[in-house]
Amino acid sequence: MGLLIFYVACPVNTPFDSAWYLPTALSILKEGKVNIDEYAPTFPQGHGTIQINGHWYNDYPLGPALVALPFVAAADLLFRGLAPFSALSPKVARWVDRWRYHSCATGEINLEFWNLPQRVIASILVSIAAVVMFLIASESLSRPRALLLTLVFALGTSALSTATRALSQHGPSMLFLSLTLFCLLKSRVSPRWLLGAGLAIALAYIMRPTNAVSTLLVSVYVLIKYPRKWYWYLAGALIVAVPWTALNLSLYGNPLPPYYQPGRFELDAHSFPSASMANLFSPSRGLFLFTPVALFAIVGIGRKIVSHSFDSLDLLLVATVLAHWVVVSLFKVWWAGHSYGPRFLTDVLPYLFYLMIPAIGALTWDFGPHRWNGEPANVDVHPNRVWDWSDPQFLRGLRRAPTTSSLEESKRLKHASLLLPPRLQRDSADCGAFLEDIASHSRAVLDGIGRSLPSVVGVSHHLYCRTGRLGPVHQFGTLDVVNFDRQQFLAAGVPGGHPNRGDRESALRRIQISPEDHGAFAPAWHLAALKELAAIGDPAIWVVRRSKPISRVG
Numbered sequence: 001m002g003l004l005i006f007y008v009a010c011p012v013n014t015p016f017d018s019a020w021y022l023p024t025a026l027s028i029l030k031e032g033k034v035n036i037d038e039y040a041p042t043f044p045q046g047h048g049t050i051q052i053n054g055h056w057y058n059d060y061p062l063g064p065a066l067v068a069l070p071f072v073a074a075a076d077l078l079f080r081g082l083a084p085f086s087a088l089s090p091k092v093a094r095w096v097d098r099w100r101y102h103s104c105a106t107g108e109i110n111l112e113f114w115n116l117p118q119r120v121i122a123s124i125l126v127s128i129a130a131v132v133m134f135l136i137a138s139e140s141l142s143r144p145r146a147l148l149l150t151l152v153f154a155l156g157t158s159a160l161s162t163a164t165r166a167l168s169q170h171g172p173s174m175l176f177l178s179l180t181l182f183c184l185l186k187s188r189v190s191p192r193w194l195l196g197a198g199l200a201i202a203l204a205y206i207m208r209p210t211n212a213v214s215t216l217l218v219s220v221y222v223l224i225k226y227p228r229k230w231y232w233y234l235a236g237a238l239i240v241a242v243p244w245t246a247l248n249l250s251l252y253g254n255p256l257p258p259y260y261q262p263g264r265f266e267l268d269a270h271s272f273p274s275a276s277m278a279n280l281f282s283p284s285r286g287l288f289l290f291t292p293v294a295l296f297a298i299v300g301i302g303r304k305i306v307s308h309s310f311d312s313l314d315l316l317l318v319a320t321v322l323a324h325w326v327v328v329s330l331f332k333v334w335w336a337g338h339s340y341g342p343r344f345l346t347d348v349l350p351y352l353f354y355l356m357i358p359a360i361g362a363l364t365w366d367f368g369p370h371r372w373n374g375e376p377a378n379v380d381v382h383p384n385r386v387w388d389w390s391d392p393q394f395l396r397g398l399r400r401a402p403t404t405s406s407l408e409e410s411k412r413l414k415h416a417s418l419l420l421p422p423r424l425q426r427d428s429a430d431c432g433a434f435l436e437d438i439a440s441h442s443r444a445v446l447d448g449i450g451r452s453l454p455s456v457v458g459v460s461h462h463l464y465c466r467t468g469r470l471g472p473v474h475q476f477g478t479l480d481v482v483n484f485d486r487q488q489f490l491a492a493g494v495p496g497g498h499p500n501r502g503d504r505e506s507a508l509r510r511i512q513i514s515p516e517d518h519g520a521f522a523p524a525w526h527l528a529a530l531k532e533l534a535a536i537g538d539p540a541i542w543v544v545r546r547s548k549p550i551s552r553v554g
Contacts, residue, residue: 007123176204191229198236
């Protein structure tokens with residue numbers, strides 16, 4: 001709600017291409033038709049109209065007008081309901097009279113009256129898109145991190161500067177593409193969510209023709225990923241496609257409206273090299289200039305590749321973003337006309353922000369320079385560190401702590417706690433970032449000390465391999481997470497933790513968990529395996545092979 005209020009309070013309006021969406025919605029509501037013949041005397045004031053078979057229509061896609069229709073109907077019902085109270089308040093009377101006058105006006109109308117209603121409706125749609133992005137991010141991030149990503153999405157991108165300033169194609173497009181992504185993620189659990197994915201992607205297409213890129217690639221993805229369940233997706237798409245095609249045939253004699261027909265947009269391959277770079281880096285249209293946080297998507301992709309969690313959905317989104325960028329850069333008017341910033345790339349923002357989730361999960365909240373006092377050695381014990389120019393404190397926020405000998409400190413691993421803190425249980429991305437952070441600190445991984453010890457010890461085996469150093473206790477065993485028992489744990493023990501004691505239960509141990517599916521951290525693992533480990537009474541090292549994404553612990 002706060003986000004919606006902020007959007008509406010921003011006074012900037014950009015009602016250029018969207019000028020006729022609300023009059024079209026009123027025409028549908030009051031007369032049951034999509035043409036706007038009754039407003040013909042107003043056409044010289046603006047642009048965006050086209051005459052076909054003797055009737056005038058909004059030249060731009062009909063989708064946003066259809067999305068606005070329930071809002072216009074609700075507003076009309078509201079002001080009709082307020083009419084009996086007009087005598088009680090002059091202000092209410094003015095509101096009712098203004099709405100009644102402008103909603104019933106024909107001929108030459110005042111299009112500027114509809115600027116605020118446009119902004120309100122667009123703000124509602126983008127606010128809903130932000131909520132969907134929060135739900136998507138919450139699947140992998142803690143609430144604070146998911147909220148951070150959502151706020152940046154809502155306030156630091158073209159969502160604010162373009163999609164909410166008028167009821168353009170971009171706001172509804174962002175909403176339905178984010179819903180498509182949400183449904184695709186949910187379909188991993190239940191293929192029936194493909195019905196929603198098909199419905200959402202079809203709605204995205206009728207909002208904006210450039211979403212044909214997403215429609216094509218998402219359809220290919222579903223056919224390959226769900227060869228036996230694709231009919232759910234098709235059914236959802238047909239719910240929109242059939243009536244939309246029938247309407248186009250009745251109005252225009254063509255399955256596609258004029259705005260969607262192949263000859264509508266001129267392509268210019270000669271300008272593509274400069275246009276493609278301008279859409280990314282130019283000072284007035286560059287994505288990375290106006291939305292520098294988009295660079296985190298590259299970081300997120302890299303982290304997924306390194307952690308071997310880059311899956312087919314990630315590939316789909318990367319391919320879609322790249323293809324969309326190529327297509328809009330091929331347009332003759334690649335600069336998006338009179339607009340602000342990278343308007344043509346606004347639609348794929350939900351995809352970019354999903355791809356940056358691993359990068360957001362890797363952000364650290366602590367103060368690195370302060371940790372310098374204890375890493376790699378306590379400055380109170382070694383005050384000569386203040387003269388160490390190879391590790392100055394003021395640079396610690398940008399670089400890692402140097403390592404120490406694993407042979408000297410490996411015994412300190414036995415002081416680690418066994419159970420993950422609740423914060424890491426709630427946030428799988430935090431967990432992954434924490435594990436990688438420990439792994440990147442060779443001393444913390446190999447020597448058993450670090451900023452987060454003794455609260456937890458956890459490392460990722462693939463990150464271990466990347467460091468190239470496994471330390472003196474590098475052997476590990478493999479446990480079946482679901483069918484975990486005490487004997488398996490004892491069999492996985494690594495001798496050497498206590499040289500003066502022969503009890504293997506007290507020996508220093510490192511455990512590798514090799515999950516077979518996304519349920520590796522399911523409640524069964526928490527209630528069974530961790531309790532068994534806790535029953536041992538002696539700390540162990542928990543090593544997780546993150547060959548697949550870690551699902552959130554409920």
